[in-house]
Amino acid sequence: MNRGPDRSAAEARRPDAPDASGVPADLDEPDDAGPRLRRMLITSLTLLCAALVVAGLYFGADILVPLTLAALLGFVLDPLVKRLTRWRWPRALAVTVVMMFTAGVLACTTVFVGSQLAQLSQDLPTYQSTIQKKLRTLRQSIVARRPFGDASRMITVVESEVDATRRALAPGKSTAAATRVQVEPTPVSPLQALLDLVSPLLKPVATAGLVLVFLIFILLGSSDLRDRALRLVGGNLHQTTDAMNEAAQRVSRYLTMQLLINLLYGLPFAVGLWLIGVPGAPLWGLLSITLRFLPYVGSIIGAVFPLTLAFAVDPGWDMFLWTAALVLTLEIVSNNLAEPLLYGSSTGLGPLAVLVSATFWTVLWGPVGLVLATPLTVCLVVMGRHLPQLRFLDVLLGSDPVFDAPTRLYQRLLAGNVEEAIDQAECALQQEPLRRFYAGTALPALALAQREHERSALEHRRRVQRGLSALVRDLRAAVPPVPATGEPLLCIGLRTDADGLAAQMLAHALAAEGLPAQALPAARISAEQITGLALGGTATVVLVSGQPPPGVVVRYVCRRLRRERPGVQLVISTWTPPAANAGPGPDQAAELGVDRHVDGFEATLDLLLMRDEGAALPPSAAATPPAAAPAGTPGWMAGPNEAPSYSPK
Numbered sequence: 087m088n089r090g091p092d093r094s095a096a097e098a099r100r101p102d103a104p105d106a107s108g109v110p111a112d113l114d115e116p117d118d119a120g121p122r123l124r125r126m127l128i129t130s131l132t133l134l135c136a137a138l139v140v141a142g143l144y145f146g147a148d149i150l151v152p153l154t155l156a157a158l159l160g161f162v163l164d165p166l167v168k169r170l171t172r173w174r175w176p177r178a179l180a181v182t183v184v185m186m187f188t189a190g191v192l193a194c195t196t197v198f199v200g201s202q203l204a205q206l207s208q209d210l211p212t213y214q215s216t217i218q219k220k221l222r223t224l225r226q227s228i229v230a231r232r233p234f235g236d237a238s239r240m241i242t243v244v245e246s247e248v249d250a251t252r253r254a255l256a257p258g259k260s261t262a263a264a265t266r267v268q269v270e271p272t273p274v275s276p277l278q279a280l281l282d283l284v285s286p287l288l289k290p291v292a293t294a295g296l297v298l299v300f301l302i303f304i305l306l307g308s309s310d311l312r313d314r315a316l317r318l319v320g321g322n323l324h325q326t327t328d329a330m331n332e333a334a335q336r337v338s339r340y341l342t343m344q345l346l347i348n349l350l351y352g353l354p355f356a357v358g359l360w361l362i363g364v365p366g367a368p369l370w371g372l373l374s375i376t377l378r379f380l381p382y383v384g385s386i387i388g389a390v391f392p393l394t395l396a397f398a399v400d401p402g403w404d405m406f407l408w409t410a411a412l413v414l415t416l417e418i419v420s421n422n423l424a425e426p427l428l429y430g431s432s433t434g435l436g437p438l439a440v441l442v443s444a445t446f447w448t449v450l451w452g453p454v455g456l457v458l459a460t461p462l463t464v465c466l467v468v469m470g471r472h473l474p475q476l477r478f479l480d481v482l483l484g485s486d487p488v489f490d491a492p493t494r495l496y497q498r499l500l501a502g503n504v505e506e507a508i509d510q511a512e513c514a515l516q517q518e519p520l521r522r523f524y525a526g527t528a529l530p531a532l533a534l535a536q537r538e539h540e541r542s543a544l545e546h547r548r549r550v551q552r553g554l555s556a557l558v559r560d561l562r563a564a565v566p567p568v569p570a571t572g573e574p575l576l577c578i579g580l581r582t583d584a585d586g587l588a589a590q591m592l593a594h595a596l597a598a599e600g601l602p603a604q605a606l607p608a609a610r611i612s613a614e615q616i617t618g619l620a621l622g623g624t625a626t627v628v629l630v631s632g633q634p635p636p637g638v639v640v641r642y643v644c645r646r647l648r649r650e651r652p653g654v655q656l657v658i659s660t661w662t663p664p665a666a667n668a669g670p671g672p673d674q675a676a677e678l679g680v681d682r683h684v685d686g687f688e689a690t691l692d693l694l695l696m697r698d699e700g701a702a703l704p705p706s707a708a709a710t711p712p713a714a715a716p717a718g719t720p721g722w723m724a725g726p727n728e729a730p731s732y733s734p735k
Contacts (some may be wrong), residue, residue, distance in 0.1 A: 118201070140431065152300055153453070155293075162341055177306065337464055337465065340464060344378075351378060414572045433607065434484055446459070469486070502553070525687040529591065533662050536582075570601060575694065580608060580658070586630075616643070617646070624651065633660070640678045657693070
């Protein structure tokens with residue numbers, strides 16, 4: 087038998103079969119290789135650009151640090167300049183007045199700090215004896231207790247013996263006496279001594295001068311600089327304008343709130359230190375106000391100085407303990423009351439983003455970078471929120487959730503974190519009713535799982551289904567059914583396991599609002615099991631479907647259900663959002679053999695609980711004449727002039 091043609095056809099179907107040129111097909115596919123190579127090239131260029139930007143920030147710190155400080159001060163002072171220009175002042179005069187006011191405040195602060203430091207320096211020698219006495223008392227107390235004295239002596243003896251043995255065994259040990267050499271320092275000229283004294287101050291003074299010059303030009307030409315920045319960024323002018331406005335507002339609000347919080351901390355701190363008796367209380371209050379602009383470390387540094395002085399001044403421990411209690415109380419009030427109340431969402435940064443940005447900018451620019459870390463990161467996050475090419479910055483550093491509630495719930499279930507999913511549900515139930523959680527979070531998460539059905543593995547689908555079942559069981563315990571009497575209602579999934587889960591949610595929501603309801607999975611109405619379905623005294627059956635139901639399946643199920651219980655009322659509910667449905671309208675319900683067709687979870691609840699019946703759910707056409715309607719048909723099922731029913735053919 088000739089297998090040549092078949093073998094050739096099979097080779098042609100193989101992905102690695104060679105073509106006429108002898109090159110395998112999987113090696114000659116530019117459609118796949120091109121996009122992959124393009125993505126690799128874009129990623130490499132992005133990383134290279136990021137490395138160049140970081141290197142530029144590091145090596146250009148001498149220019150960029152004063153410029154950034156001037157821009158930051160410009161955010162604070164520009165509103166004052168604008169206020170003066172609204173009063174018909176020339177902009178140059180307004181800038182001059184604001185700069186003179188700022189310089190006056192800085193000069194007064196410098197004089198005050200210098201006077202306080204001079205007074206403290208005069209009193210420091212008197213504190214030396216107190217410090218020595220306290221340290222001597224602590225040493226005597228520790229030596230008297232000697233909790234590790236015996237062990238310390240044993241370790242010392244062992245070390246001395248080991249050292250003596252090592253010296254004895256060392257070969258070629260020299261017995262010559264060591265000669266001591268002393269190097270006399272070279273005399274320093276008065277000019278060199280003056281330069282050594284002034285040189286450490288040259289860089290801060292030069293930086294302050296550059297900041298002053300940059301600040302003046304920024305205030306004078308703020309409008310022109312903004313236009314140039316918009317032109318440089320390019321893109322959509324609306325987006326860039328909104329980004330710059332929001333960045334300016336957030337930075338200005340952050341600095342204002344930070345100053346207010348620091349004042350609310352520093353003023354009580356100074357008053358408390360004065361009442362305790364710590365010398366230089368106004369100085370330490372002003373220092374704490376200034377240092378708290380440094381994230382994390384500023385408050386610690388501001389508390390070290392008064393604690394040290396309280397330790398040195400008082401021969402006892404009362405002043406030190408009262409000062410420590412004052413610091414601890416103010417920190418608790420500031421961190422748990424003042425900052426959450428005043429900050430709110432002024433920065434839009436996550437806690438981890440603040441820590442990472444503080445570390446990054448401190449490594450690049452030192453202590454000044456720590457001061458500028460939060461304002462700079464706020465600007466980056468705002469730009470990422472408005473500019474698509476920088477969207478990753480908002481995702482990485484922003485405080486807004488990156489997933490909505492249904493996606494977050496679906497991800498937790500997909501990862502098998504049922505406990506986190508239940509915790510999310512319980513937190514949501516504290517803010518919204520059960521029906522709103524099912525309709526707005528749980529069912530959209532179930533719809534997302536159903537859309538991902540083809541791309542997800544079987545184990546993932548089972549994990550989501552098991553997690554949702556456990557979630558519904560937990561919510562049944564958290565929100566128990568309301569005791570009620572009346573005709574029972576049965577919710578049945580139409581085809582899939584997802585329909586069965588939606589039926590459980592619907593039955594729970596109905597039972598929580600006082601309507602007796604039970605749920606059954608889709609397997610109970612299969613061709614093998616529907617005959618043995620015991621409807622009992624069930625008055626209404628709701629068939630729950632996630633997709634527009636096929637007419638053949640619905641008609642078959644309805645015929646069998648009516649055969650088991652002729653007087654039953656049938657409703658089909660499509661639980662996915664109405665915008666995603668393409669199912670039959672109410673006028674086609676009779677063709678399917680049901681009494682009513684409803685789109686949406688909450689619309690079904692409203693119908694079954696007789697809420698907003700006329701507006702949302704118009705009556706459907708009857709399948710049989712009114713005379714054939716069974717006795718006891720509820721009014722919410724019937725139209726204004728008919729009693730809908732269905733007689734199987």
